[in-house]
Amino acid sequence: MTIPEDIVVEILARLPVKSVLRFKCVAKRWNQIIRSYDFVSKHCSKQEPTCAFVVRHDPEEEECYSWLHEPQIDPEVETANLIFSENFDLLPVVFGPCNGLLCLCDTAGNVTIWNPSTKEHKDLPKTYGHDFNNFGFGFDRKTNDYNVLRFVSEGNRPNVSFEIELYSLNNDVWYGYPVAAVLVDYNLDSHAYNNGVCYCWAVKGAVAFIASFDMADHKFDWMRPPNCNISWVDCGVKLEILDGSLAAVLYLNDVESTNYDIWVMTKQGDNEILWVKKVCIGPLSMGKCLGLWNSNALFLEDDEEQLCLYDPETYHLRIFELEKTPLQVVSYRESLVRINGRTTGPRTS
Numbered sequence: 361m362t363i364p365e366d367i368v369v370e371i372l373a374r375l376p377v378k379s380v381l382r383f384k385c386v387a388k389r390w391n392q393i394i395r396s397y398d399f400v401s402k403h404c405s406k407q408e409p410t411c412a413f414v415v416r417h418d419p420e421e422e423e424c425y426s427w428l429h430e431p432q433i434d435p436e437v438e439t440a441n442l443i444f445s446e447n448f449d450l451l452p453v454v455f456g457p458c459n460g461l462l463c464l465c466d467t468a469g470n471v472t473i474w475n476p477s478t479k480e481h482k483d484l485p486k487t488y489g490h491d492f493n494n495f496g497f498g499f500d501r502k503t504n505d506y507n508v509l510r511f512v513s514e515g516n517r518p519n520v521s522f523e524i525e526l527y528s529l530n531n532d533v534w535y536g537y538p539v540a541a542v543l544v545d546y547n548l549d550s551h552a553y554n555n556g557v558c559y560c561w562a563v564k565g566a567v568a569f570i571a572s573f574d575m576a577d578h579k580f581d582w583m584r585p586p587n588c589n590i591s592w593v594d595c596g597v598k599l600e601i602l603d604g605s606l607a608a609v610l611y612l613n614d615v616e617s618t619n620y621d622i623w624v625m626t627k628q629g630d631n632e633i634l635w636v637k638k639v640c641i642g643p644l645s646m647g648k649c650l651g652l653w654n655s656n657a658l659f660l661e662d663d664e665e666q667l668c669l670y671d672p673e674t675y676h677l678r679i680f681e682l683e684k685t686p687l688q689v690v691s692y693r694e695s696l697v698r699i700n701g702r703t704t705g706p707r708t709s
Contacts, residue, residue, distance in 0.1 A: 460695015
């Protein structure tokens with residue numbers, strides 16, 4: 361009995377990456393299907409975030425990462441070293457995920473695009489003589505290309521940008537665009553990507569705002585943050601994507617206990633921005649918010665800089681025994697998207 365091809369595609373699209381890659385050896389036709397852009401796009405759309413990805417927690421300063429599989433239930437922790445950690449002069453920041461790809465950058469200009477599911481990575485061409493104070497990573501839906509955005513800063517004024525550089529994965533080249541110099545402090549720990557747009561929290565003086573960049577239109581924009589009546593100098597913030605919308609987790613820094621307010625951005629009329637407070641969690645005697653999990657569970661750092669997950673429905677605090685160095689957490693879903701040897705890409709988001 362021969363299984364119809366459309367049924368084969370539906371079954372394969374729901375399997376994890378490791379299983380799909382094994383099925384490439386079953387038949388020549390299956391290999392062709394799995395390598396096709398249409399299948400890669402379909403597979404990516406079928407995957408759900410089932411694990412959290414944690415980076416930067418090795419006590420011997422060697423970059424490593426961990427998978428936290430099903431962190432709310434019975435988490436399995438899997439840790440490995442970054443095979444390309446020698447590419448970075450400073451601790452890299454992770455941007456993404458975008459269709460299963462992550463982008464690791466440091467302010468010295470070292471950039472690597474990585475698919476943790478397939479273990480494929482690419483070190484981007486390095487430009488010399490500049491430092492960088494902000495980054496973004498996303499998908500250009502018009503050209504089916506993955507782009508890296510970075511802001512060139514002046515050496516004696518690191519929070520002033522005078523040029524942006526945009527990298528094309530399809531063409532393997534950086535493009536430079538001059539911009540008006542603006543004195544802005546970007547928060548590299550608070551950024552997000554959604555539907556072709558990169559977001560980053562920024563402060564100018566005592567005024568906070570969210571900067572955005574559309575990867576397809578190459579357009580910058582600025583939007584007001586939630587109106588929460590607190591000083592932005594004392595405020596901690598983590599930008600996230602919640603149910604397909606931009607969200608911001610706001611809390612007070614350096615206090616004994618604080619509430620963690622989750623705000624969700626909506627649009628009304630002609631691009632009118634409205635922020636709605638979804639939930640207030642706390643007060644909790646915890647530190648930095650590292651991310652969201654399943655809508656309202658919070659990844660947090662405790663006072664010993666350990667990674668924790670707090671579930672407000674069960675009031676359960678789970679502590680993960682990872683080493684005490686800077687942490688970064690992203691919600692991750694698997695992907696077959698290729699990095700090397702591509703000239704076009706799957707039409708995803």
